[in-house]
């Protein structure tokens with residue numbers, strides 16, 4: 001993915017987070033979210049899109065790239081991955097769809113659906129920050 005684009009997104013997010021922190025400290029109440037997606041689209045995503053995303057059958061691993069480090073399994077918050085014969089296997093039918101496994105892989109060996117290659121892998125801009 002484009003590092004400058006990622007930097008811009010992170011900068012905007014930091015500013016929003018700072019504003020929310022300030023509001024919480026000042027004990028202000030109200031909706032802190034900026035809704036960029038129409039409500040009907042958000043509802044449709046949660047009814048149809050998200051359950052699809054959560055199917056672990058959509059994950060695949062490139063055995064030629066995978067070095068068997070086990071990071072994907074270790075970092076999965078749902079314990080949905082087991083290492084078998086040096087390769088990750090998704091052992092639960094559904095997961096949180098956080099995509100941490102895909103983005104923490106040092107070899108970008110995990111894909112989810114057909115568009116992973118074009119979407120790319122997220123790398124935190126600050127060196128040393130663990131995914």
Ligand code: SF4
Pocket residue numbers: 056075076077078079080081090095096097098099100101102
């Ligand atoms: S997407 Fe998240 S919850 Fe699902 S298998 Fe990967 S790390 Fe685990």
Ligand code: SF4
Pocket residue numbers: 061065066067068069070071072073086087088104105106107108109110
């Ligand atoms: S993190 Fe990547 S390289 Fe490591 S075991 Fe998982 S798929 Fe293989």
